[in-house]
Amino acid sequence: MASSSHFLCSHHTYAPHNPKKLHFDSFTNAPLHRFYSFKPQGSSPLRKKLQSSRTHLIRAAASDPTTGRKQLEVVYDLENKLNKLADEVDRDAGISRLTLFSPCKINVFLRITGKRADGFHDLASLFHVISLGDKIKFSLSPSKSTDRLSTNVPGVPLDDKNLIIKALNLFRKKTGTDNYFWIHLDKKVPTGAGLGGGSSNAATALWAANQFSGCVASEKDLQEWSGEIGSDIPFFFSHGSAYCTGRGEVVEDIPTPIPLDLPMVLIKPEEACPTGEVYKRVRLDQTSQIDPLVLLEKISVGGISQDVCINDLEPPAFEFVPTLKRLKQRLAAAGRGQYDAVFMSGSGSTIVGVGSPDPPQFVYDDDEYKNVFVSEAKFITRSANQWYSEPLSTEETACFTQDVE
Numbered sequence: 001m002a003s004s005s006h007f008l009c010s011h012h013t014y015a016p017h018n019p020k021k022l023h024f025d026s027f028t029n030a031p032l033h034r035f036y037s038f039k040p041q042g043s044s045p046l047r048k049k050l051q052s053s054r055t056h057l058i059r060a061a062a063s064d065p066t067t068g069r070k071q072l073e074v075v076y077d078l079e080n081k082l083n084k085l086a087d088e089v090d091r092d093a094g095i096s097r098l099t100l101f102s103p104c105k106i107n108v109f110l111r112i113t114g115k116r117a118d119g120f121h122d123l124a125s126l127f128h129v130i131s132l133g134d135k136i137k138f139s140l141s142p143s144k145s146t147d148r149l150s151t152n153v154p155g156v157p158l159d160d161k162n163l164i165i166k167a168l169n170l171f172r173k174k175t176g177t178d179n180y181f182w183i184h185l186d187k188k189v190p191t192g193a194g195l196g197g198g199s200s201n202a203a204t205a206l207w208a209a210n211q212f213s214g215c216v217a218s219e220k221d222l223q224e225w226s227g228e229i230g231s232d233i234p235f236f237f238s239h240g241s242a243y244c245t246g247r248g249e250v251v252e253d254i255p256t257p258i259p260l261d262l263p264m265v266l267i268k269p270e271e272a273c274p275t276g277e278v279y280k281r282v283r284l285d286q287t288s289q290i291d292p293l294v295l296l297e298k299i300s301v302g303g304i305s306q307d308v309c310i311n312d313l314e315p316p317a318f319e320f321v322p323t324l325k326r327l328k329q330r331l332a333a334a335g336r337g338q339y340d341a342v343f344m345s346g347s348g349s350t351i352v353g354v355g356s357p358d359p360p361q362f363v364y365d366d367d368e369y370k371n372v373f374v375s376e377a378k379f380i381t382r383s384a385n386q387w388y389s390e391p392l393s394t395e396e397t398a399c400f401t402q403d404v405e
Helices: 003-011 032-036 045-053 078-093 163-175 197-212 219-226 233-237 275-280 292-302 314-320 322-334
Strands: 058-063 070-075 097-115 121-140 148-151 181-186 241-245 250-253 263-268 341-344 351-354 373-378
Touching: 097 197, 097 292, 121 197, 121 292, 163 181, 163 197, 163 219, 181 197, 197 219, 197 233, 219 233, 233 250, 275 314, 314 322, 314 341, 322 341, 322 351
Parallel strands: 148 181
Antiparallel strands: 058 070, 097 121, 121 181, 121 241, 121 373, 241 250, 263 351, 263 373, 341 351
């Protein structure tokens, strides 16, 4: 496995097995004399690596025009060398703790294109990762038989009904590794929201398990395996923007057609929309007939607008949760000139207003919406061979509106 993949672990919060391990990140901005004065002693593997690294200096002789004396110039790419060195040390030491951001997604458009023989529906959708997400802390467990999951919110299953546990079981089955974990899920993404929070958690767990095992699987492996436990999970192994077909598990990475600084607001009422209940109410004769590739092209050329943000699951979701239709209508009416488009994400019940991070005032004023979930967000992507990072500007933006006594 290439060391560059394993070095991903050093970009996240973790503690190495060896508590005396040097933290090289603090070295990169240090003055040069700090490195020259560092003289490792003894013959440990780390010290040998440090000693050998000192031999990679490039020396150039030059004459001082005033004195005529020859001077020695030392050229040394410290950051590159220390990154490589930290890579080797990390690989040798392994990791015992890891904290990862687990972002959710929205469907910019979602077309239902047919009914399959297996009972599922074919869809075609532009999925995009957004900056709202959970945080998951993983720690190696001394147990070799069970994982332990905790969370900050009630109602989340903590056994193998949870996609995190399913993902860890799947990874062990596919790789033969025997790592078990203590996991804490800091949940911010609401459930039953059409935002893929659980699917993201599962993808993040697969990524984490792979880091703990020394990256024995490729990203492509993780993506293919993940489809066995959920249709939306493979998407999160894209780079953040993808055209998805089939049940959602056929993922085509595309360059993001949307400006990443385009803001949005997410509003989710208390009522949830169970995916199965929504799909049961789909009537193909009432879906849009526009070619989804035409929608994708329009977005790529002209950006987001109301006419391209089509979601064929809105009518069945509005049938299941009638108040959801009213919320979309009120948001669109109050936000004229404020939002480029207002639409439902996935199977609901989140309504998205793209173009502004601010909800209309009625969301705060009306008793009908006193307990809705409100969050601002932006579109995000990830770099190759790295997991998603939480943008600092959106940290702690999610909230619940409620009356204050």
